[in-house]
Amino acid sequence: MSIFINGNIITLDNNKIAQAFKVRADKFEAVGTSEEVLTLKEHDEEIIDLKGKTVVPGFNDSHMHFLNYAVFKSRVNLSNITSIDEMIETTKNYIKENNIKKGEWIISRGWNHNYFTDGRLPNRYDLDKISTDNPIFFSRVCGHIGVANSEALEASGITNNTDNPDGGVIDKENTVPTGILRENAMNFIFDKIPAMTKEDIKKVLKSAFTDALKYGLTTIHSEDLGTAGDLNNLIEAYKELDSENSLPLRFVLQLNLMNKKALEETKSLGLKSGEVSHMLKIGVMKLYQDGSLGGRTAAMEEPYSDVESHGVTIYDQRELDELVLGSQEAGFQIAIHAIGDRAMHMILNSYEKLQAAYPNTDLRPIIIHCQFTNKKLLERFKALKVIPNVQPSFVMTDWPIVEKAVGKERAEESYNWKEMLDLGLKVSFSSDAPIESFNPLYGVYAAVTRKSLKGDPKQGWYSNQNLTIEEALKCFTLGSAYMNFEESLKGSIEKGKLADFAVLSENILEVDKDFIKNIKILNTYVGGKKSY
Structure with missing residues (x-):
């Protein structure tokens, strides 16, 4: 007490x-x-x-990839490189410093060609300059495009004759693979990478807990299956950490179940959405329906302004309907990744059928990202009680490329969080780390200023969509709790709720809004106990 x-x-x-x-x-x-x-x-x-000192409810990040963040802490860091030459040199140094042996896979993530001096995607020939003795695969920061060297292409069986998989693209020039793989085409690589062991997962997670706590995070919804590579190992690792009292903050596991086979595996393991303990829950079934803006694979109704493409849809409507209904039948709440308006329309079609099949059930279906919305789409969100799970920090890095990609008219209707709240939608905030930092104060800053960390653009990007500080805090606390059916347990400081809270260095309601990004977390408490 x-x-x-x-x-x-x-x-x-x-x-x-x-x-x-x-x-x-x-x-x-x-x-x-x-x-x-x-x-x-x-x-x-x-x-x-x-x-x-100022105290706020503990921050609840409702979608990230925590294991991915933890794993890539120890791998070659590509997040700040500004050229392909720097990518090559940085990785060569990494191989030398870490005594990487011939034949070992070199895997990393985080490069962004929008920051490269020549602005182009790296290819197999660039990565071959690093090594032809090691298979190399580097995912773009968004995770929806990757590049493989020749050794990795050979190891994964990609040749001139390999066809595009459903929901994926193998880039080729004169029938020869360039090494650039988009969406499901990356599975050729992932299928060859050994799964993490249970002990490896536990060790890596432990190395990163303090990183989250120092930012005031008390609950994390994490999608880790793609990084772990094995569902059973992933679940058992978290359960063992929980039983050992080694989870210093609360976790909700979002499961990336891409097909019926994966869904059947969860049944065999007895998994469904619900509480394992007060520190661990099984959360949503997570699907992907399109790609990313940076990779121009987000699925759009109208073509992009700067490339001849509408993006990529992962499932056709029938396949998506079957997975959505099948997941509900298996006991899972459902969340689906969608950035483009075409992808969202398809998801809402599936959610409409889901609602018709379960008319008296509180389903709380979710769409993660929701970047390229419009009024018609948001009205459908409201009618179907769909929860937008959005990442305000995306605006800090995306704003310079949005109008180039889709034009001013569509840009004006995008990233419209204020309009979502004004319509009465239950908005949940998250970071999608490691794509962006999981510092929630960066997210609050982005939501209330719509500026980059450098303060650009000076007046904010479409500042008519700015949120108030209270609105942004609620999306990162109460909104995330509601998304997970936990609004009676988390999200505010009131009698009967879990004593999860953070102590701030400044009064966030009184500082200049541009200063919010500089506020520090002094202490983080989980269940009333100081964890940081």
Whole structure:
């Protein structure tokens, strides 16, 4: 039991500001003024003086790839390179410094050709300059395009005669693969990479927990299956960490179940959406319906302005319908990745059929990303009670390329989070890390300013869509809790809810909005216990 006094507590409970709260076990028992809460003090109960510091509910990142982040911490870092030559030199140094042996796979992620001096995608011939003795595969930052060297193409069986898989593209020039693989074509590579062992997963996760806690995160919804490579190993690793009391923050596992076979495997393991313990839950079944803006694989109704393409759809409508209905039958809440408007229309068609099949069920279906919306789409979201799971930090890196990709008219209707809230949609915020930083204060900053971390554009990008600070905080707390059917347990500081909270270095409601990105987390508490 503990009592916290003399704070500036942003409860997010009807925008009430409190000064104190009492924690019993792992929940808030009382919230109010310091004088009110001190009257509840029990013998030898600890009193913690917040000394006027600001407290907010623990941040709840409702979609990221935490294991992927943890794994790539130890691999060659491509996130800040500005040219293909730098990619080559950086990787050569990595091989030398880490004594990488001949034949070992070299895998990484994070390059962004929009930042390259020549602006082009790397290809097999560029990566062959690094090594022809090691298979190399580097995913773009978005995870929807990758490039393989000649050794990796050979190891994965990609030749001049290899056809495009469903939902994927093997780039070729004069019938010869360039090494650039899009969407499902990357599975040729992934199928050859050994799955992580349970012990490897546990070790890697442990190395990254503090990274999340120092940003005030108390719940993470993580999609890790693509990185782990084995569903059973992934689930058992998390369950063992939980049983060993080694999870210092709460996890919700989002399962990327790409086909009926994967769905059947979850049945054999007895998995479905629901609580494993108060620290671990099985969350949504996650599908992908299109790609990314940067790779021009997001599926659009109208073609891109700068390339002759409508993007890529992963499933046709029949396949998507079958997977959505099959997943609900298997006991899973459903979330589907979609960036382009065509992909979202197809998903909403499936969700319409899902609602008709389960008319009296609180389904809370989700679309993750929702970048290229329009009024017609958002009205369908509202009618079907679909939850937009959006990443406000995307605007910081995307804004310079959006109008080039789709033109000004479509850009004006995109990344429209304010319009979503004004329509009454239940919006949830996330980071999609490691694509963007999982620092939620970066996300709040992006939502309220619509600027990059450098402060561009000066007036904000389509600032009519700016959120208030309170709205952004709620999307990162209450919105994420609602998405996961946990609004009665998380998201605000009020009696009966889990005592998950963060102490900030500044009063986020009073600082200049451009300063929000510089606010630090002083302490993070999970269940009333200081975890950072």
